[in-house]
Amino acid sequence: xxxxxxxxxxxxxxxxxxxxxxxxxxxxxxxxxxxxxxxxxxxxxxxxxxxxxxxxxxxxxxxxxxxxxxxxxxxxxxxxxxxxxxxxxxxxxxxxxx
Numbered sequence: 001x002x003x004x005x006x007x008x009x010x011x012x013x014x015x016x017x018x019x020x021x022x023x024x025x026x027x028x029x030x031x032x033x034x035x036x037x038x039x040x041x042x043x044x045x046x047x048x049x050x051x052x053x054x055x056x057x058x059x060x061x062x063x064x065x066x067x068x069x070x071x072x073x074x075x076x077x078x079x080x081x082x083x084x085x086x087x088x089x090x091x092x093x094x095x096x097x098x
Contacts, residue, residue, distance in 0.1 A: 023096075027089070034085060041078050 027093075034082060038078065038082050042075070045075055045078075057093070
């Protein structure tokens, strides 16, 4: 037979295991969504960066991003954002371990 303390410890242990499992699922889901978003953005940059210099009008705000030469800048900014998200998630994971 179990005494009250053993039952309480077992319940706490199972609760912690379920919380960790749920947290790992969330991390995996968020990582998958980040990778999917990154892939879609990379595909769209490749799709829309095809064009000539006459395909945009620089008199509109933000139209310079439609330039064929702007794909590199947008790609670098997206990569920097994704790396920032990964570093933040890694720091949060390290903080939660301690």
